[in-house]
Amino acid sequence: MRSKRLGILLSGRGSNFLAIADAIASGKLAGVEIAVVISNKVDAPGLAAARERGLNAVAIETRGRKRAEHDSEIVACLHEYQVDLVCLAGYMRLLSQEFVAAFPQRILNIHPSLLPAFPGLDAQRQTLEYGAKVAGCTMHFVDEQLDHGVIILQKTVPVLDSDDEHTLAARILEQEHIAYAEAIARVLSEKYQIVGRRYLAEA
Incomplete structure (x- = not known):
């Protein structure tokens, strides 16, 4: 194969x-x-x-x-x-x-926030300005709208009081690198279904 x-x-x-x-x-x-x-x-x-x-x-x-x-x-x-x-x-x-x-359902993207929070550019700055206590990244399928497709998985990191955009972005990026490979494996396995907006892994 x-x-x-x-x-x-x-x-x-x-x-x-x-x-x-x-x-x-x-x-x-x-x-x-x-x-x-x-x-x-x-x-x-x-x-x-x-x-x-x-x-x-x-x-x-x-x-x-x-x-x-x-x-x-x-x-x-x-x-x-x-x-x-x-x-x-x-x-x-x-x-x-x-x-x-x-x-269709074959394009993946990663975004440095926990969607649907803080889509678009400067997600880390948006996270800090909003005062969120938890940040992270989202792996999702791509559709015609910005940062909108069905979510495959998310990884979280705490937002520290000492964080600025750069330190927060660096910790999120570490999780992005883990999340992307995991999402690729999940999608290519084809052991899932999409119900509405929900990605559901098959047992």
Whole structure:
């Protein structure tokens, strides 16, 4: 049986991409391989890191292009590499409806808050300004709305009185790296069902 193939989308350094790659290399994610890493920025450090690891790395720039056209090219690339699951790892663009429809319940994203609290940018700052006592990260399926799809799993961290955005973000990021590999394994196992907005693992 062939390995399950991941397509990674990133816009920056891609620390979650590296955590996924490490989980595959260590055997924590068995039967999984990264088929292609795609960025909307030619100079994204994550692309360079992918090449250093001998992975297929493709830049598909957004500049001066309509979203639908850009997304169509990415979808074509993902199909070319026979991707089973799309993983957004710091990909800083909303996906078009056509993109989401091309991979139904097969696009994952991670967000540095306990959704539905604090969606969008600067989630750690939002958490601190609100005075929340618990923070964390959320792995979810991607739909057409921002940080809205069905939640697969969440990890929590306490908010310390001494925290600023950077210290809180660093502790959340540690949990993100754990959560992403766990969510990939869960989804690829196909041992779950979605009822309404609830992800339910099968016994």
